[in-house]
Amino acid sequence: MATIKIIFRKMLNNRWLTVSLFLGLLITVSLVSSIPTYTSGVLQKLLVGELEDYKIEEQEYPGEFSFSVNYSKDDEINRLSILNRVEELNQELVMNTELPKETEVTILSTSPQRVRLQEELQEKSTRILSLSNIEDHITITDGRLPSDKQVEGVYEALVPEKALLDREMVVGNILTIGEGEAQYQVKPVGTFSVKETNDPYWTLSPNAYSQDFIISEELFKNDLIKNNHDLLETSKFVTAFDYTAFESSDIQSLLNLERKVNAEVSTLMETIILVEFPTQDILSSYLKKGEQLKTMLWSLNIPVLIMLGIYLFMVSRLIVHRQLNEIAVLASRGANRLQIVVMYFIEIAILGLLAFVIGPFIGLQFCKLLGATNGFLEFVNRSALPIEISPESYIYGLVAVFAAIIMVMIPVYIASNQSIIHQKQSNKDKKNHFKWYTLLIDTSLIAIAIYGLFSLQKRQKALASVMPGEDVYMDPILFFLPAIFIIGLGLFLLRIYPFALKIIYRLGEKFWSISLYTTFLQVSRSTKQYQFLMLFLIMTIGVGMYSASAARTINNNLEEQILYKNGADIQLEVEWESNEILAGNQAIAENATTEEDIDVTEEVETKEIVYSEPPFEPYTQLTGVEHATRVFTKDPVKVEAKGNTLFSTEMLGIEPNDFGQTAWFKSTLLPHHWYNYLNLLANEPSAVLISQSVSSSLGVKEGDYLTVEWDGSDTAEFVVYGIIDYWPTFNPISDTEEDKNPSLIVANLPYVQNLMGLEPYHIWLKTDPQITRNELYQAIKQDKLPVRDLKDVKPLLIQLKTSAFLLGINGTLTLGFIISMMITFIGFLLYWILTVKSRTLQYGVYRAMGFPIHKLIGMLVWEQLLTSGMACLFGIVIGGITSRLFVPLFQLSFDPQTIVPPFQVIFDPADMWRIYLFVGFMLVVGLTILVLLLKKIKIHQAIKLGED
Incomplete structure (x- = not known):
């Protein structure tokens, strides 16, 4: 105690x-x-989102797990007894997942049986089924629910409405099922439809049971199968888990269900087990x-x-x-x-x-x-x-x-x-002796970081492991090495800093003021006292600058890739009217039998397809649209020049003025501003811009002519006015082995339409950022514009910003910087408060000697500048160097085929100012507190302290 x-x-x-x-x-x-808290939360959000997408795209409930067991493969078992064991096993497995269920159903089925209707043998076979709790999920459309017991030796059943047509029967007909002694009478007493369309209970549509008869589960097990075990052929157990409650910790238990089912059921009998888990691959990917x-x-x-x-x-x-x-x-x-x-x-x-x-x-x-x-x-x-x-x-x-x-x-x-x-x-x-061997620590850290830098650059292809469509994987080394580099370089500067101070002190020894003279002596003789604080500031600012540059670079490059690929805010594909149905009706040619038919067919086949262009003006007047332009895309087209031919070139037909105001393009991608290239097109109708691949393949340059055509078009001649490497939507990097040299031609749309024919084009829109997408979509609906397809860049950007990768990058770097500033501020105040208190005698003596308070404050300010101020300067320099060296390595974590536009390191002045404001606030607040403490020092207290 x-x-x-x-x-x-x-x-x-x-x-x-x-x-x-x-x-x-x-x-x-x-x-x-x-x-772990964040990892679990963000993965759950993304997992549920992906399962929602799966539900929409595949029209299947993503939380469904089912398995079917066949009892006909093992003649030595008691089928009803094994069925009860399998049911218990299913309940145990589902319960162990501890996940909420939307619904569950057990489907029991007999083997296929022959059907007799009014003493006539039907070729179609049937099965007798039971679906557990079916009455809660259907609406009776005719008749009633069947009884749980035999009625005068007849099994009452439900059938879908479609069954009455397929079997040409009516409700109330009695049918005989089976042959010989194993015959049963079944009477459909009602038809049904699904109560709720999206009910996960219905793994199969009710129409899938149109050849079967559905009796109550109790009657199936306690009467039909109990008296004749061999009738039972299969049982299917379906559980629809609530996928919105899936968490990262649940994924492994869900993935283990298939293995457990196979292992447990196989010990009971020899059978065929069919497990269905549609979203198993999605869940497996989330573990990784x-x-x-x-x-x-x-x-x-x-x-x-x-x-x-x-x-x-x-x-x-x-x-x-x-x-x-x-x-x-x-x-x-x-x-x-x-x-x-x-x-x-x-x-x-x-x-x-x-x-x-x-x-x-x-x-x-x-x-x-x-x-x-x-x-x-x-x-x-x-x-x-x-x-x-x-x-x-x-x-x-x-x-x-x-x-x-x-x-x-x-x-x-x-x-x-x-x-x-x-x-x-x-x-x-x-004593404050300098130990030369300590430089080995600093230089070793710098050497390790530089070695890692060169190693990563050499292993660029090996690190580009991300496949298209997958989330980006960030190598931990990309943050570990910069931290080592910042610490190493920071320590190195702190080692040599005292020598620099001594040199400066010697150079102006005769000219320094008393405050500055005293500060030089204090700082140069007590460098060890300041090292921790200065290292704090160096790391905080250095890591902050690197974090800001890394986050801004990753965010901007990923956003630019999406914008570049889409070309504009919105792309619209519009419905065009044409005679294409008549002109392309190959069925007429295939079915032609007489000479007259052949003549008609030849006339239809030779008829040219004629399109009717829809009005363009309504799109320019839509709510929220700032600019609109028409963009004609044709791929592939045939290009010839100087005896050489390209067969797989892409052509873009544009209107230069509208295109420049609508499309998104990064002006630094080309040697000159891209508006200059658009001006070239606008000055000459027959002018074209060609990609570097077209120039090298055909051997053409500015001023040369080339001809272009595609199937069904006329031939047109163009003159090359410019050679480009990038253009909106054009990816010069091949994404397939067959297409090793992507190529592009950009031409004037009116010229292409006049000489080569009018064909459907896309409409690109630039939207007003103040107008919501919902308002724009509603305007399209209200104006009844014939839009067939729409590609909007905004949902893609939102999806990017809310991805696990960017949330982790942005959130963790922001949180890390805030925490760094917090502990640095606490350490800063703690150190200087203790320092001022430990110098009470020294400052008291200065005051007793006649030092005015403003000179003491000047000493404190100079000491702050030579310690905290220089540490901030070191941090800025080191942070800039680190960003220049290491931020470009982030491109190694992206699929090289998707890095269009090229990866570029970005420094946003706004980010830097945020860091400077944080640091400035810390220094001003800290200095204010220290000045207040200094003013409270009393001479008599210092003298008494000296006597003690």
Whole structure:
């Protein structure tokens, strides 16, 4: 108990340091525990979204799991007994998933039987079925529900409405099923239809049972099969899980269902088992995506975790430094090293336990922050992620606590072996000698980072492992190496910084003011005191700049790929009227038998297809449309020049002025602004722009002529006015082995239509960002415009922004920077407050000597500039260098066939200003607090302190 009192007394006496240490532990646990929480939440959201898409595209319920068992393969079993065992097994498996169910159904079926209607043998066979709880999912359209018992030796049944037509019977007819002694009489007493169209109960349409008779489940099991086991042929068990409740932790148990069914049923009998799980591949892919996302989050948080480790080490070192005398006294009075370490361990363990309890809840708030990001330090009002604290979060938090305690205990362990004599001797002998061997640490870190940089550049093809259509995988090395580089280069600059200060001091020794002279002496002689703080600032700003550049580069490049591929905000395919049905009616030719028919066929086949162009003006006047243009696309076309021919070229017919105002294009992709190329087309109707591949394949250049034609068109001659590498929607990088050289020709649309014929074109729209898409879509409906297909870039951009990849990148980098700024600000204030308090005597003496308060403030400002200010400058320089070196490596994580436009490193001044504002705010607030503390120093207090 005495030890506990001593520990709490120590914590109260050093409450600010204790609170700072606790904050470091709390932030560490919160950050680490948020990783599994966020991963689970974002994957659940994306999984449910993908399952919704599957439901729409495939018209199947995505949560369905079913398996069928055939009983006819094993003659030695009691089929009814085995059926009961399989039913129990199904209930057990479904219950073990612990997932809510939308519905479930058991379908029992006899083997196919012959049917007699009014003593006439029908060729069609039938089965007797039972569907559990069918009465809850149907509407009786004629007749009634069948009885649960035989009525005068007849089995009453339900049939779909279609069955009456197929079997040419009416409700109430009695049919004889089976042959010989195994004959049964069945009477359909009612017909039905589905109660709800989207009911997952109906894995098959009711019409699929039009050849069968459905009796009650109780009658099927307790009467029909009980008296004749051999009639039972199959049982099918269908469970429709509520897919909206799927979580990452449920995926593995769902994927194990098939294996468990096969293993358990196979032990009961020899049979054929058919398992149907339509979304199994989707769920399997999410296991891999979950691991990739978790790895990416760890890699993104590496710099922050390093900073937290340094912070905890620094605070622990400050605590130990302030208590060195106390530790020495305890050691001198007989306390051994273990007792001293245990006492500090208990103190830190108490703080760690509190952090462990509270941390995951703060981590939950971190996850909400991650889900609201739209870019680096950009937030939007977005629906919250479905997140909750999982047991895995506490496991991660516990590991973080242990790791943090070890980091904190290192300075304690080092200081715990010093007696009063050792402590006094170490203070007396302490000198600020530079140790050259410490440069090996810095240069080694820089060398490792540079080696990794060159290695990644050489392995570019190996790292481009993302296949088209898959989520992007981010290699953790892309964040680990920059962190090492920033630390290494930062430490290196901090090693040589004192020498630079001494040189500057010597150069102006005779000219410096008293404030600056004193500051030079203080900083140059006490560089070790500032190293932790300066390293904090260097890492915070350096990592912040790298994070901002990385996030902005990834976001912009992915957005530009979508915009470039789509060409404009919206592409419309419009319905055109034509005589194509007459001209292309091959059925007439195939069925022609007489000479007259042949003559008619020849006349139809030779008739030219004529299109009727729909009005274009209504599209330009749509609500929310700023500009519209017509774009004719033809692929393939035949191009000839200088005796060479290309057969698979794509042609774009455009109206230069409207196209320039409507299409999206990055002007830096071409040697000149792309408007200059459009002006070339506008000046000459027969002018064309050709891709570099056309120029090299045909051997043509500016001023040469070429001819173009395609099936069903006339031939036209064009003159080359420009050679381009990129154009809206044109991908110069081949995505197939057959098409190794994509090629493009851009021509004037009116010229193409006049000489080569009028054919359907697309309409591209540039929309007003202030108008919602819903308003635009409603306008299209109200005007009854004949739109066949629509490609909108906005849903693609929203899908991109809400993807697990970008949410993880933007959210984690933003959160990491905010946490870095937070702990740096805390460390900054803590360090300088303790520094000012430790110099109370020094500042008091200065005041007693006649130093005015403004000169003391000047000394403090200069000290801030030479330490914190220079650290910020170092951070800016190092962050810029790191971004230039390492951000281009992110293109290695993308499919090279989709990197159009080419990958470009982006520095947004707005991002940089956010970082500068954060840093400026920290320095101004910190300096203000220090000045207030300085003004409170009284001369008599300093003199009394000196006497003590």
